[in-house]
Amino acid sequence: MKSFTMSSSSQANQTSFLEGLNPKQKEAVTYSDGPLLIVAGAGSGKTRVLTYRIAYLLQQFKAAPQEILALTFTNKAAREMKDRIFQLIGDPAHSLWMGTFHSVFSRILRVEAKKLGFGQDFTIYDTSDAETVIKQILQELNYDPKQIKPRTIHYKISDAKNQLIDPDTYAKKFIGSTLDNITSKVYTIYKKRLKDSNAMDFDDLLILPIELFDTDPQLLEKYQNRFRYILIDEYQDTNHAQYKVTKLLADKHHNLCVVGDDAQSIYSFRGADISNILNFKQDYTDAHQVPLEQNYRSTKSILTCADSIIKKNEKQLNKTLWTEKDYGEPIIVLENFDERDEANRVAQYILKLSQQAKFNYNQFAILYRTNYQSRVFEEAFRRHKIDYQLIGGLSFYQRKEIKDVLAYLKLLVNQFDETNLIRIINEPSRGIGQKSINDIRRASREQGLRVWELLEQVEETQVYRPAKVRIREFVNMMNEFREALTTKKVKLHELTRNVLDKSGYMKMLVEEQSHESLMRRENILEFINAISYYEKENNKTSLSAFLQEISLITDGDKFDESKPAVTLMTVHGSKGLEFPVVFVVGLEENLFPVGVKDNFDVDIEEERRLFYVAITRAQERLYFSHCSNRFKYGEEQRQIRSRFLDEVDTSVVRTETGATLRQRSDRFMSTRGANSNTENGEANPNENIVSAQKRRSSLGTTIEYDSAGKSPSHKSYSSLGSIDYDLNEGMDPFVVGAVVVHDKFGSGKIISRSGSGTQTKVVVFFKNRGQKKLMLQAAPLSLIKD
């Protein structure tokens, strides 16, 4: 064990770093043992307090570095904290237990896996892996994944897991609705399937430690003793499982310090339970509370604006953020015709500000509600030669080619990993088709053997004969790789190259000769570089550890504040960051606040908190922007300005011309306001189409009698003499009110029509399938005459 020393030796100097803190901050840093709740408003120096507190604990010899556990939600936050503590205390910082909940507990699980019946080399399934498993199970149970969405089931299972409800309890408690019954069945199989695959999903990384500690009190005590001090960042975002596992760990020493801000709770969709922070003082009756209310980040205008928004929320702890700063510049609202207009305008502002006001590119951030909004900004910035960094969206490790390579490697480490085995058994295609794969899987269930075990004895299994040979070749190939891995004959990056060569994966990409496949090859090379780098950095290279580590990496990690580039990210991604100039874009109804989901109402208060988070990222200048038209689903939509713009304090807001913002206070009186423009049964945001007129082709639509001669059928054809419905509206029998038959959906009635020419769409209400929107030209619809 390394002993801890500060760089300076005198006691007076050792505490000198406390001098820059305000009284409340100092109190939070130096408050000694016992539970501590720090309610830290935006920009109040929260990370500083946390890092100083850790340094202080070490300096007072309250704990050794390895006895301190600091938990964050994102890798980004963890990294920042690590960096800052390293600056304070140097090398001992490396001995701290610090990271995201998921990474810290996966490390513990790696050590304790055997006690739970898992192998040390378990695979971590991400959301898409989990949905693949669920889809497979739905098919085995004869449910159509088109009607029962794997995503919905996964969401429900994840929800149950975070509430610590196991499949048996779920089966007892949640009988009734069809969806719950299906979820119950799938959940039971899903849990078993993952265990058989020696795999854990993200939720397991939190709930399995609880299971472990519940069943083994001695082990719990071991970890309780190890983590004598526990600190949790963003406590308002903890879900029940996270709450429970940290409560268990802190139960002996009670040295639990949590930092949070209920106003910034934006992850309830992931099960975050705001009551964890609201009830902290009931939970720990001896808890001490320190409020941090002085904001060091933003101008008074920005803070006033933020405050005016958050005040509209009813569920809210009272607190008053204040600043010593001046009002500064007013907040400017940009009104745009459409999203391209919006992106161009923002680009122009950035150019102007960077010249006039001497802002560097890395001082700007564009914040949006959804990832897909980034595209137009990328295009505009490229056009205007503005460097940018895009954070989030499809991450590197989610790309198909990377997931494929990873699947090979994961399979080498853990041959029971069924999902990744199926993923690559025929990728590149080697003559093992869907039929053979299904046969093997069925046999696997029937015989109680794992898929890999069956493959090993494929000769004795009922499979399409030609496929047997291919499977044998595949199995032998993988066994050779595994041999190379376990005997450590080759370095990891060499092994990866071998896998890509001998499997034919690279060959497949080379032969494809498309721009797409070239990109894929480049990504793969980048991945191999990442492995080489990892090998250089770590002397004890374990493929298994590497794979587990990167399973928990996201794109947020690549944010680099020193890179001279404008940052593009979602509001969620921006939490914890700050920028001198912030553009909050797409402030439109059904976008921000987000539009209705299938069955759930939008949590408008959470959307408002999200807007609050966006505002409070800004230090000096803040811009709001919205469009009156926007392309969505390949169609232009009419957009209504966000209600949030009717809620801001207009004394600090101006339009581009300097005028006061006009507001309507009565626009959304009901909390269900998000639905108010789509009250027509099934939500159908596509209804307000403004322009389908510009695009017109020679493709036309007409009515023909098919050879069976029963009823007129609707066909499309391409010819010069096509009929244009714009001019011949009367030719089209598919009018509102018409009764139609769809090949798949059965009979229904047309309830509305939109677009024109080839872009004509109809909304049909089907008796058995509900409302659907269809392209008239393409849909297999026929008219019923009566």
Next chain:
DNA sequence: GTGCTCCATTTTTTT
């Protein structure tokens, strides 16, 4: 068993 074409759906946010 593979690959192409047509159709339908998708968009919240993240570990």
Next chain:
DNA sequence: AATGGAGCAC
């Protein structure tokens, strides 16, 4: 606009 599934031809 882009992705994925179903159905069909080879």
